[in-house]
Amino acid sequence: MSDPRPDLWGRRDLVTATGWAAVSLTALGSVGAFFRLLFRRAPVRPPSVFQAGAPGDFRPGTVSDRFLEEWRVYIVRQQDTVFAVYAKCSHLGCTPKWKRQADKFKCPCHGSGFTAEGINFEGPAPRPLDRAKVWLDRNGELVVDVGRRFPHTEWHHGDASVTVPGTVG
Numbered sequence: 001m002s003d004p005r006p007d008l009w010g011r012r013d014l015v016t017a018t019g020w021a022a023v024s025l026t027a028l029g030s031v032g033a034f035f036r037l038l039f040r041r042a043p044v045r046p047p048s049v050f051q052a053g054a055p056g057d058f059r060p061g062t063v064s065d066r067f068l069e070e071w072r073v074y075i076v077r078q079q080d081t082v083f084a085v086y087a088k089c090s091h092l093g094c095t096p097k098w099k100r101q102a103d104k105f106k107c108p109c110h111g112s113g114f115t116a117e118g119i120n121f122e123g124p125a126p127r128p129l130d131r132a133k134v135w136l137d138r139n140g141e142l143v144v145d146v147g148r149r150f151p152h153t154e155w156h157h158g159d160a161s162v163t164v165p166g167t168v169g
Contacts (some may be wrong), residue, residue, distance in 0.1 A: 008024040050146030052134075055082050055142055055164045057109055063098045071146050073132050074098060074105075076116055083161035084132040084144045085118045105129065119152070128152040133159045 009017075050071055057060045058064055058077035063085075067073050072095065073084045085105070094109035104121075105114040112123030119128045133148035142162065150160040 012058070020027065048144060049145045050128075051137075052142040052144050054082070054140060055136070058082060058142075064102070065098055067144070071144065073144060074144055075142070076118075077164075078116075078162050081161050082134065082142060083165055084134050084146075086130040086132050086146060086149050088130070089125055090120065090127045090129060091123070096129070104144050131155060131160045135159060136162055 017115050027073060031047050050067070052067060052075055056076070058075055060077055060079045062077055065076075067075065067084075068087060074087055076083050076085055087105075089107040089109065089112055091110055091112050092107045093108065096105035096107045096112070096114060098104075099106050103116060105116075105118070106114075107123065107125065109163040110124050112125035114125070114129055116119050116126075118131065120126075128151075130149040130151055133150070135143050135144040137143050148159070150157055154160060
């Protein structure tokens with residue numbers, strides 16, 4: 001007896017075709033992924049520079065948290081100097097909060113304390129806070145770059161603070 005429908009696929013043929021289709025799609029995807037790896041994708045970095053305003057906007061002896069949410073920095077104005085303290089605890093990276101009444105930064109995670117300058121004096125923090133690069137643009141506005149930070153050993157670097165014009169005699 002011969003098969004009455006020789007042109008139709010049987011169950012075995014359908015399973016075989018489905019298996020080969022899966023193998024082919026997997027191979028095609030692997031080749032595509034391999035060629036995608038050959039081309040470098042540049043990371044998209046958010047901007048790290050922002051305008052903080054005129055130095056006169058910050059009163060001497062104050063710490064401003066105006067840029068804490070967006071840029072993670074405090075702007076500190078001493079008598080004749082302005083600098084930006086990068087708000088990342090040197091212990092485990094939590095964000096220290098400025099406690100105006102106590103005149104210090106206090107880390108909420110493990111209790112590290114820092115002076116207004118960023119120097120550690122209590123808790124487990126092993127070193128002072130970093131400072132962000134600051135400078136005055138040609139209009140006299142304070143510009144901060146959080147992408148360039150200075151550890152305590154580099155605070156003497158000229159870009160770690162700005163001398164406010166007109167305050168040094």
